[in-house]
Amino acid sequence: MLFGTSGIRGLYGKEVTAKLAAKVGNAMGGAGRKVILCSDTRQTSPILAGALAAGAMQSGAEVIDLGVGPTPLLAYATFVEKCDGAMITASHNPPEYNGIKLFSKGGEYSKAQEKKVEEAVSSDLKKAPWDKAGQKGRKDFSEDYIKFLIARVDSQAIGKRKIRVLIDAGNAAAYSIAPRLFEAAGCSVVRVNCDKPGQFTRNLEPKPSTLSESAALVVKEKCDFGIAFDGDGDRAIAIDEKGVVLPLDTQLAVFCSHMLSRDHNKKFVTTVEASLSVRETVERHGGRLFITPVGSLHVADEVKRQSAAFGGEPCGEYVFPFATPCAEGLLSAIMVAEIFAQRGPLSGASRGIKAHHMARTKYKCRADMKGEIMRKISEKPQLEGRLSTVDGLRYDFEDGWLLIRPSGTEPAIRLTAEAKSEKKLSEIVQRAGNLIMKEIESAH
Structure with a gap:
């Protein structure tokens, strides 16, 4: 299979x-068609971008090259031009990967x-013929x-608060546009890993262990x-004023809570x-949750199908119905500024979320x-619980x-895995982990 849950990706x-x-x-091109191209900052991205453009032009298509930029750009x-496009990126994968x-x-x-x-x-x-x-x-x-x-957030409230924000783009796709976005919204920006595109001085997967500095x-x-952004800028992870990287599930819950206060629509x-x-x-706010397989494509489709107020994955990919129908890391980032402007410090906004x-x-x-x-x-038969096969094997108990x-x-x-006690979690992970490792060893 050529495509995974997030396009084509590999070594x-x-x-x-x-x-x-x-x-x-x-394959994307053809006579009279238009293809827009964008790339992350990996060393091999210009090679793949050039090859993809050549293939599209050979078919007779017009190619518009955006250069380096994040996936949401x-x-x-493609939304504005009403056409197709290709993003050259392997997101958070190591630099030897691309996609x-x-x-x-x-x-x-x-x-x-x-x-x-x-x-x-x-x-x-x-x-296409040479002249076409x-x-x-x-x-x-x-x-x-x-x-x-900026038109999709409370820019007036953000401007009044004179926010000071640190932006860590990982020297990846959002290194230029992310600081410019916050400055355009009236914020003061401290740039980290925004000056040496392609030099990945930290792991491109933004999480507590990679964001300590x-x-x-x-x-x-x-x-x-x-x-902090991932490699292609479709995910934004928040760090509160105390230097605590918000756990991804907590951040998603904070966004759900904020969107509930922002919109009378209670579908998520x-x-x-x-x-x-x-x-x-x-559920505490009277909302209703719709569950999909993993992948922002599935989330975006269900947001549209249910006319939902918001859709989000625990990995940090969020879909907003009032923007482009995709994982929007830049809008997520500036939405954090709106949350701060309207609700105060992030440490307080996350305090009511039970982890x-x-x-x-x-x-x-x-x-x-x-x-x-x-x-x-x-x-x-070693695993117990109510089984769901919506995506993989989920056991609920x-x-x-x-x-x-x-x-x-x-x-x-x-x-x-998640459990209400540490002991139960340890039991689940040990039993399931042993089973997975056994089958992997058997398969190899």
């Missing part, structure tokens, strides 16, 4: 090559669209995009809060990975064995739950 030169990028570009440009994520009119490609690309990639290339070959140009959407985002700087620089969307704290927050004991881990395995490993685990699913972005099996 550069092995699973993701210039030849593949050219074929994908050719690419989505916005291609496809968009159409603001949203991610549907599974049906991805299937058509897969079929085209294995077929003959579309070749496509051309490539550049266009800057960033200023319009910044205005678009930025968290300490939030306190040292007397910032009201900090924001999340995935099978969401914690009890998210469900409890929504339970939670564990998230992954077990590496061969990518081509994930399906077989999951099949064997499903046949084992009285005082917690367990989810085992194949990663859609890495060669791994993921385990997520």
